[in-house]
Amino acid sequence: MARVLASEIPHHVGEQVSLLGFLHWKRDLGGIQFALVRDRSGIVQVVVEKGVDLPLAESSIRVTGKVVENAKAPGGYEVLANGIEVVSAALEPSPIEIPKEEWRVNPETLLEYRYVSLRGEKARAALQVQAALVRGFRNYLDAQGFTEIYTPKIVSAGAEGGSNLFGIDYFEKRAYLAQSPQLYKQIMVGVYERVYEVAPVFRAEEHATSRHLNEYLSLDVEMGFIQDEFEVIDLEENLLRAMLEEARHTTPKQLAMLEVEWPNTQEMPRLSHAEARRILREELSMPVGQDFNEEAERALGAYAKEKWGVDFLFVTKYPQVARPFYAYPEGNGVTRGFDLLFRGLEITSGGQRVHQYEVLIEQLRNKGNDPANFAGYLEVFKYGMPPHGGFAIGAERLTQKLLGLPNVRYARAFPRDRHRLTP
Amino acid sequence: MARVLASEIPHHVGEQVSLLGFLHWKRDLGGIQFALVRDRSGIVQVVVEKGVDLPLAESSIRVTGKVVENAKAPGGYEVLANGIEVVSAALEPSPIEIPKEEWRVNPETLLEYRYVSLRGEKARAALQVQAALVRGFRNYLDAQGFTEIYTPKIVSAGAEGGSNLFGIDYFEKRAYLAQSPQLYKQIMVGVYERVYEVAPVFRAEEHATSRHLNEYLSLDVEMGFIQDEFEVIDLEENLLRAMLEEARHTTPKQLAMLEVEWPNTQEMPRLSHAEARRILREELSMPVGQDFNEEAERALGAYAKEKWGVDFLFVTKYPQVARPFYAYPEGNGVTRGFDLLFRGLEITSGGQRVHQYEVLIEQLRNKGNDPANFAGYLEVFKYGMPPHGGFAIGAERLTQKLLGLPNVRYARAFPRDRHRLTP
Structure with missing residues (x-):
């Protein structure tokens, strides 16, 4: 008999079906036994006669039986089993009780037993x-x-100088894990x-x-022939809306299960770094430097939610001291770099990049780097690189804040x- | 004036347009100058008046001018420029002449200057x-x-024992770059x-x-609740057809430019390893061992093309000695492992995997591995892992053989x- 998925059960009322999945949970009530079978599409309640030996939870099983409606069963249907086969x-009993998913407690245990x-x-x-x-995104x-x-994850030097790099033994040479595809995407x-690129990046923090x-998984974007960084920000706004729509359309059950509070995707205000500093200092009475720490970002997120009802907030025109050498300088110590805060957490760094060879050399020197260490990267800027910019979204941080993890x-x-x- | 892409030029005959792109090529005929402008969508011929200074090739430029039909121009259209702005x-002149793309010569030079x-x-x-x-694929x-x-690319041990691993300095510990997501996808x-996963893998060959x-980029697939490896092979056949169709539908110009000989996707015969060995030995008079070397694979590919007119050939039922410990043993020293040859090159290894804890322990020992080194991996097989199998396609090898690189x-x-x- 062909396999029926949990999600297809409602279409088979009155029929004999065959389910394949994991024994999610079981309970023996003496006169009767209840089990939940979990497959890739969902969970089905199965009613099993007294005396039938059910294996340990998490065993793979095949259930054959008849589908009936039952308002009390999860989803409104159940299968009256007449055959249980252990696949x-x-x-051993699972080290954690999988149906009791209390992931707000004991994070180390959950991660230790991540495989179950x-x-x-x-x-x-x-x-x-x-x-x-x-x-x-794609x-x-x-x-x-x-x-x-x-782009390569094994690189000969870091994108932002030498810090936070994991070293690799690469035959006779020293190599590093890429912190970012920055130079390659440029x-x-x-x-x-x-x-664009979807790939892991590595930081020895x-x-x-x-x-x-x-x-972590970095969602990287870079585009050429731009006017300024606001073209990049416009793209990211629309991109985020499209990403969230894709999730809403294709994973509605998952979002409902996680009780997700949907973010405001209509408005994503843009605040200059100077204005953000003023708000922190004057309106929120917080100490503030040229870069924002975790607390400052959280405070700005809360402020934006309270004041404008928004979840996404772009902070633009970052000071040069807080940005890498490739950030486009606008003068007065300000760059065309931006961050995107989502519910008070930085999920993106981006901006317009320097596209002029001489400016790159100068900026490298200003940051205390020897241009010779960036020779491979610098070469391409001799060959007509257009004005360009981009950003990277941290997939895990976006997921975390969207789902409230x-x-x-x-x-x-x-x-x-x-x-x-x-x- | 809004930018028009090279590919949109035919829709603007008689109009004044603005192009943005790289100066691909230029030639001064004395009375007149010709240039080719390259953007992300293609190339357009531009006619430039005598005396106008064109920058070095590969400069980014903006061209404004009128679109006219010209049967002699590439694509049948050209732009009569009345403005050239250097963006x-x-x-410097490019170290290689980009329009003369002779990539059959001088591979090291082409790779050295890969950025252009x-x-x-x-x-x-x-x-x-x-x-x-x-x-x-996706x-x-x-x-x-x-x-x-x-899945993680920083791992504590290799998927297939200790060989061909790149070591990483991971804080106080020793870690390695993942050779494959094998254990994690299981x-x-x-x-x-x-x-499935699309991600880089690392081999210290x-x-x-x-x-x-x-x-290289590994396209990994793994599926559970299978009957045997032929269910996996069936999936890969249909998957490859879908991948090739996607390329044919979305990159027809690129395939035409590369003069690709389209492979036979209708038939992908399945040959047992024993039968393949017999063919090599008896019909092709080649020495043959329990695993196939490069020459044997090439010979089998040529044989299959000649005899059956096919480009894809599955070799099934690999001997146990030639497969890793997780290959499902069928008895008599044979596994449910398979390879896929495409035009005589191995582009896939796959098969059914062992899903029984005790068998894994035994197979690890038989291969001379200490099960203690695989403790983290082995744990999950205590919790009802169903029969499963999968494969990985090397994206670069598939691309190479499809395009004849x-x-x-x-x-x-x-x-x-x-x-x-x-x-």
Whole structure:
């Protein structure tokens, strides 16, 4: 008998069906047994006769039985089993109770047993929403004439100087893990004008906080022949709307299960860094420097929500001291760099980049870098690079804030931090 | 005046337009000058009056002028320029002549100057076809109920024991670059049943041949609740057809420019490894071992083309000695592992995997591995892992053989090999 998925059960009332999945949960009421079977599409309640031996939870099983309506069953249907076959038996009880998905408690336990805790309905919903956001990212950019690129993660030098790099033994040489595809995506602007990449990036940050990962998924965009950074910001606004729409259309059940409070995607105000500093200082009485720390970002997010009812806030015109050498300088110590805060968390850094060879050399020197260390990168700027800019969205941070997850680690299947290399 | 793309020129005959792009080529005929302007959509011929100073080739320029038909111009149209503005001047002549794209000569030079040689029409067409193949991969699998996953590239141990691993300094610990997402995609079968990943993998192979890369794009698939490996092979057949169709529909100009000989996608025969060995030995008089080397694969590819007119050939039932510990053993030293040869080059390894904990332990020991080194991986097999299998397609090899590129390096933007870490 052909397999029927959990989500297809409502179309088979009165029929004999065959289900394949994991034994999510079971309960023996003496006269009768209840089980929940979980497959890739959802969960079905199964009624099993007294005396039938059910294997340990998480075993793979095949259930044959008749579909009936039952208003009390999850989803309104259940299967009256007349056959249970163990496809692959669990050998031990799961180290965590998967149906009791209390991921606000005990994060280290959940991560330690990630290979089974991911089977929980909420854990898997979160990563499916993330996949939908990424799909929306690609689809929107494909339609706008962007080309997907795949740039090297093994590099000979860092994109922003030498800090936070993981070293690699590359045969006789020293190499590093790419912190960002920055330099490569800029080169590719000279090839395709508009490019994007979806790939892991690696940062050897020492601190293990609820917002940092040492390996994360970076959604990178770069575009040429722009007027200024506001063209890039316009693109990112529309891109984010498209990504969120893709999630809403393709993962509605997941979003409902996670009780997501949908963000305001209509308005994404743009605040200059100077104005943001003034608000922090004068209206929020907070100490403020040339770059914003976590607290300042949170405060700005709360302010924007309270005052304008918005979840996304662009902070533009970053000071040069807080930006890397490739940020386009506008004079007076200000760049065309911007950040995007989502619910008070930085999820994007971006901006217009320097496209003039001489300016790059000068900026490298100003930042204390030896241009010789950037020789490979600098070369391309001798060959007519147009004005260009772009940004990167941290996929896990976007997912975390959209879904209200307490820790960015839950927005990654197998997070890496200072202390965690497994599973 | 709004920008018009090269591809839109035919719709603007008789109109004044503004083009933005790179000065691809120029020639001064004394009384008149010709130029080709290249943008992301193609190339347009521009006629420039005598005496107008054109910048160096590869400069970014804006051309304003009137569109006219001209049967002799590339594409049948040209722009009579009345304004040339240099957006960003090239400072030096390009180290290679981009319009003379002779990528069968001087591969090292082309790779050395990859940051500009990629601007060539054929180089950029090749990587756009690749992006289309990858898009086809994702779209097909999304439609089949697969979930995209993003697994760690920083790992604590190799998927296949300790060989060919790049070591990383991970804070106080030793870590490695993932050779494959194998173990993680198997874990994720327990979560989503059907998963795929598009991500770089890293192999510290010592030899630098025309078919090896030390970093490449792996298109990984894994699916649960299968009967046997032929269900996986059936999926891969249909997947490849969908990928090739996506390329044909979305990059027809690129395929025409590269004069691609379209492969036979109708038939993809399946030959057992034993039968393949017999053919090599008896019909082709070649020495043959338990695994096939490059020459054997080429010979089998040629044989299949000659005898059956096919480009894709599955070799099934690989011997256990030639497969990793996780290959499903069928008895008699044979596994449910398969390879896919495309025009005589292995582009896929795949098969059914072991899903039983005890069998994995035994197989690890048989291969001389200490199961303790695979503790994190082994754990999940205690929790009802269903029968499953999958495969990985090397994106660059598929691209290389589809397009007839002489070296797999041209199927990657910035290839990495034993000697090449830049650009």
